[in-house]
Amino acid sequence: MMDNSSTLHLALPAVYTVASATAPVSTLAQPRAFSTSVNPLVFFSILDHYLRRNADQDRVIGTLLGVRSEDGSEVEIKGCYPVPHLETQDQVEVDMEYHRTMFDLHKQVNSKEVIVGWYATGADLNSYSALIHDFYQKEVSSFPAVHLTMDTALTNERLGVKTYISAPVGITSKADNCMFIPIPCDVKYFKAERAGLELLASAKETEDGSTTLLSDMDNLERAIIEVQKMLERVSEYVDAVLAGTKPANNTVGRYLMDTVSVVPKVDAAEFEKMFNSHLQDLLMVIYLANMTRTQLAVAKRLEKLL
Amino acid sequence: MPTNKELSAALDIEGTVPIQSVQLDAMVVLKIVKHCREFAPSTVTGQLMGLDVNGVLEVTHSFPMPKNQESEDFEGSQYQLQMMRCLREVNVDDNSVGWYQSAHLGNFMNQSLIEHQFEFQQALNKSVLIIHDVARSSMGNLNLRALRLTPSFMKLYKEKKFTTEALAKAKLTFSNIFEELPITIRNTALLNALLFELETPNETAEISTSHLTTYKNSTLTNATKKKNKSVLTPSFDMLDLSLDPYVAKNLENLMDTIEDHQQEQGNYAYWQRSVERENKKKAAYLANRKTENVRRAQAGQAPLPNEDVDAMFKLPAEPSRLDHLLISGQIDTYCKQINQFAGPTLGKLFAAGELQK
Numbered sequence: 259m260m261d262n263s264s265t266l267h268l269a270l271p272a273v274y275t276v277a278s279a280t281a282p283v284s285t286l287a288q289p290r291a292f293s294t295s296v297n298p299l300v301f302f303s304i305l306d307h308y309l310r311r312n313a314d315q316d317r318v319i320g321t322l323l324g325v326r327s328e329d330g331s332e333v334e335i336k337g338c339y340p341v342p343h344l345e346t347q348d349q350v351e352v353d354m355e356y357h358r359t360m361f362d363l364h365k366q367v368n369s370k371e372v373i374v375g376w377y378a379t380g381a382d383l384n385s386y387s388a389l390i391h392d393f394y395q396k397e398v399s400s401f402p403a404v405h406l407t408m409d410t411a412l413t414n415e416r417l418g419v420k421t422y423i424s425a426p427v428g429i430t431s432k433a434d435n436c437m438f439i440p441i442p443c444d445v446k447y448f449k450a451e452r453a454g455l456e457l458l459a460s461a462k463e464t465e466d467g468s469t470t471l472l473s474d475m476d477n478l479e480r481a482i483i484e485v486q487k488m489l490e491r492v493s494e495y496v497d498a499v500l501a502g503t504k505p506a507n508n509t510v511g512r513y514l515m516d517t518v519s520v521v522p523k524v525d526a527a528e529f530e531k532m533f534n535s536h537l538q539d540l541l542m543v544i545y546l547a548n549m550t551r552t553q554l555a556v557a558k559r560l561e562k563l564l
Numbered sequence: 565m566p567t568n569k570e571l572s573a574a575l576d577i578e579g580t581v582p583i584q585s586v587q588l589d590a591m592v593v594l595k596i597v598k599h600c601r602e603f604a605p606s607t608v609t610g611q612l613m614g615l616d617v618n619g620v621l622e623v624t625h626s627f628p629m630p631k632n633q634e635s636e637d638f639e640g641s642q643y644q645l646q647m648m649r650c651l652r653e654v655n656v657d658d659n660s661v662g663w664y665q666s667a668h669l670g671n672f673m674n675q676s677l678i679e680h681q682f683e684f685q686q687a688l689n690k691s692v693l694i695i696h697d698v699a700r701s702s703m704g705n706l707n708l709r710a711l712r713l714t715p716s717f718m719k720l721y722k723e724k725k726f727t728t729e730a731l732a733k734a735k736l737t738f739s740n741i742f743e744e745l746p747i748t749i750r751n752t753a754l755l756n757a758l759l760f761e762l763e764t765p766n767e768t769a770e771i772s773t774s775h776l777t778t779y780k781n782s783t784l785t786n787a788t789k790k791k792n793k794s795v796l797t798p799s800f801d802m803l804d805l806s807l808d809p810y811v812a813k814n815l816e817n818l819m820d821t822i823e824d825h826q827q828e829q830g831n832y833a834y835w836q837r838s839v840e841r842e843n844k845k846k847a848a849y850l851a852n853r854k855t856e857n858v859r860r861a862q863a864g865q866a867p868l869p870n871e872d873v874d875a876m877f878k879l880p881a882e883p884s885r886l887d888h889l890l891i892s893g894q895i896d897t898y899c900k901q902i903n904q905f906a907g908p909t910l911g912k913l914f915a916a917g918e919l920q921k
Contacts, residue, residue, distance in 0.1 A: 299598050302591040305754045306625075310655040337598070340654040356653065363647050366630040368602065410754065453706040454597045458590045458751060459759050470748050477705040478908040482915070521919075533917050540913070543811055544906045547899040550818070554896055558737045561728065 294404055294421045295446040296335045298455060300377070301408065301419065307340040308379045308410050317380040319343050319390060321357055322406060323364060323371040330401050333374050334446065339364065341376075343390075350386040352393060373397050375404030380411065381418060388436045391424050405438065419443065583690050584619040585746045586710040590755055592626045593708070596696050599628040600666035604698045606631070609680075611644065612662045613651070616690050621745075623694075625656045626664065662691040668699045669814055670901050673894040675886070678741075681713055682721050692745065700901075703810070710745040717741050726885040738893035810905065818898040825891045831883055838880050846877040 300322065311318045324335040339360045344351040361373060376394045378387065387405070394403040402423040409418040422438035447455060457471070492514065498504040524532075592612070599608055608631065614623040627647050652658040662684060665672060672695050684691040697707040713721070716734045720726060731737070751759065857867040 297598065299591070299594040301758055302594050302755065305752065305758060306589070306591045307654065309752060309754065312655065342654055356650065359646065360650055363643060363650065366643055367599075367628045412757065451594065451597050451601065453701050453703075454593050457706045458593065458749060458755075470746065471706065471708060474705050474904055474908045475911075478911060529917075533913065537910075537913060540811075540906055540909060543815065543902055547818075547902040547906075550822075550895060551899045554738070554892055554899075557892070558739070561737065562732055562735065 292331055292333075292402065292423060293442045293444070294333045294335060294406075295444040296406070296419075296421075297337070298445060298447055298451070300335050300338050300406075303338050303340075304377055304379065304406075304408050305410070308408075317345070317378055319352070319376055319378045321361065321373055321394075322375045322377055322404060323361075324374040325370060325372070326374065326401060333404055335374060335404065335406070336371055337364070337368075338377060345386060350389055352390060354393075374401075375406065377406040377408065379408050381407060381409035383407070383422070383438050387438070388424070391436065391438075395424065404441075406443075582619065583616060583621045583692065583712070583745060585621070585748060586692055586694070587620050587622045587748045587750055588694075588708075589614075589622075589624045590749060590751045592623050593706070593749055595626050595628075596664050596694065596708075597701065597706070600664075600696045600698050601702075603631070604666065605668055607666055609663055609665045611647075611660060612664060612692070612694065613648075613657050613659055614661045615657055615659055616661065621661055621690060621692055622750075623661060623692075625651065627651070629663075660688065660691070662688075662693055664694040664696060667695050667697045669810075669817060670697060670700075670897045671817060671894070673741075673890045673897065675890065678713070678721070678886075678890070681711075682718065685713055685718060686722075694747075699810075699813075708747055710747050711742040712745065714740050714743050721886075724884075726889070727882045728885060731885055731889070736889070738889050738896055741889060741893055811902070814898060814902055814905070818895065818902075821891055821894045821898065825888070825895060828888045828891055832885075832888065835880060835883055842877050842879055849877070 304318075304320065307318050307320060318340060320338050320340040322335050323337040323339070324333055326333050341357045341360070342353045364371065373394070375398065376390060378390075383405075391403060391405055394405075397403070405422045405424070407418075407420050407422070421441050421443040423441055424436040424438055427435050427437045495504065495510070496514070499506045596610065599610055608628065610626055610628040612623045613625040613627075614621065616622070630643055648658045648660075663680070665677065677693075681691075681693050684693070691712075693711045695709045695711060697709075700707040714736075716736050717740070720730060720734055720736060723730075853868060860867055
């Protein structure tokens with residue numbers, strides 16, 4: 259067991275030294291530069307699982323699924339499923355059969371995702387964590403298993419998400435002798451998911467946490483307002499620097515420079531031509547689409563008359 | 565297939581309030597999006613689970629279905645049953661309330677989808693179909709639609725009677741095959757906490773969620789990646805100016821459908837002509853018979869009966885108008901889509917125009 263908040267800072271440089279010590283155990287893996295990226299769906303599923311836990315349970319665990327990069331140094335956690343388990347004073351029981359069945363089911367849908375580790379809620383790691391981790395370590399064979407924790411009790415008012423791999427401690431390797439080493443963790447998502455996330459994020463400010471879908475137009479409006487706000491902030495900052503009320507920041511300046519230079523310089527006449535042809539295309543398409551719809555509507559009416 | 569007796573038996577307690585709207589849990593939205601995106605551009609389906617509460621269908625969980633379920637029908641239902649059993653064990657609402665399917669630029673109107681949804685609605689009256697349009701969602705605005713077959717369509721489909729007459733009688737046109745339900749999305753309190761956390765820049769964080777990478781521009785962001793960047797930086801996919809691929813694809817689809825439509829129309833016209841021909845023949849025969857009867861009456865013989873005429877001339881059966889209906893619906897969807905897309909694009913064009921000046 260280890261106190262994560264105090265060891266965290268110390269452990270980071272230690273990753274390299276301790277990790278090299280683990281090399282004989284996990285021969286294939288290259289624990290240096292080990293990192294994980296997590297799909298937001300995983301967080302969502304864990305929280306949902308936590309909300310649906312049994313009344314007498316204060317932490318839940320589950321299996322993490324994902325893909326590894328070829329050399330095993332990067333793990334992408336893409337999905338997860340809950341696994342029922344029982345913790346008592348002196349022992350811990352994980353429903354292995356359930357875990358296997360679920361994995362088989364998942365494999366039928368997505369054969370690319372394999373077991374990469376496990377998750378638990380709650381901020382602290384205890385000796386049970388080590389035992390469960392040992393089990394998952396066997397599941398993933400030669401690769402290091404990843405352990406992800408999520409602080410659902412909101413200590414420090416954060417949902418601290420942390421990921422670990424383990425390293426054996428002591429001369430003889432025993433299942434419950436291990437040390438959890440924190441590893442870096444990113445959040446990764448795709449374009450289509452980003453749209454979904456954005457919408458979900460817009461729901462967080464409302465009272466009941468619900469939102470409705472936006473039309474394309476509304477969404478565009480939102481984006482434009484956002485841009486306007488950013489521009490305002492930038493120009494405010496620039497004005498402040500010019501007036502001498504704020505110290506100039508070279509990095510920010512360089513970013514601004516880059517941004518401004520990105521705007522393509524197009525000849526006015528050329529642009530006019532491009533603009534007009536696009537506009538005409540678009541109007542033509544709209545016109546044709548509307549014509550088609552009118553035709554359909556006429557056909558509809560005629561059919562009703564029959 | 566998704567209809568099984570166990571399910572319907574479990575759902576006997578249904579109330580009588582019709583569903584007014586659909587409420588999706590945030591997790592369900594993400595699950596659907598992920599599943600559809602991973603297998604794009606092929607079409608995938610999955611199950612929705614939840615409860616209906618006073619006219620609001622709350623979808624709280626979903627799971628993907630394995631592909632090619634048509635060929636291995638048995639395994640599909642086996643998979644589903646097992647999955648449901650497993651989910652029940654971890655306190656998920658194991659109550660099937662519908663299914664979802666991915667689509668590309670709205671190309672979802674087809675016979676198999678209708679059949680699937682029909683079976684669903686037969687078994688569970690309150691089931692719903694969620695369409696997630698992957699192509700449109702990737703343009704920066706999540707595109708989800710909740711659909712149900714209308715009662716009048718259900719009735720006609722059950723009787724398999726899609727003649728022009730029946731359609732006119734039921735007042736069924738392409739616009740009321742489906743009814744669309746409004747969708748709301750709900751976050752739980754803990755989720756809100758997570759979203760806030762993702763959004764706030766991580767000043768103290770050493771390890772946790774500190775970087776943002778979207779796949780497409782990961783190389784770009786890597787160069788400019790800053791330490792304390794929040795995960796949910798605003799995205800401006802919506803402001804993308806390139807409209808050509810989208811419109812072109814859409815028009816292509818539209819053209820294909822219109823071709824189908826034309827073919828369908830050809831079939832119909834053919835049928836009409838043959839009916840007309842038969843009718844003409846029949847009329848000629850009847851007239852013949854009449855003159856003969858007149859002659860026979862003059863000769864004092866009994867007139868020949870007219871009854872056998874109907875049996876002699878069989879009118880060809882009217883082809884099913886279902887295809888026609890669906891194709892019209894599809895054309896309508898495409899047109900609407902183009903219009904929906906064109907509005908914001910016009911705005912964007914003019915904005916860009918102003919910017920250049």
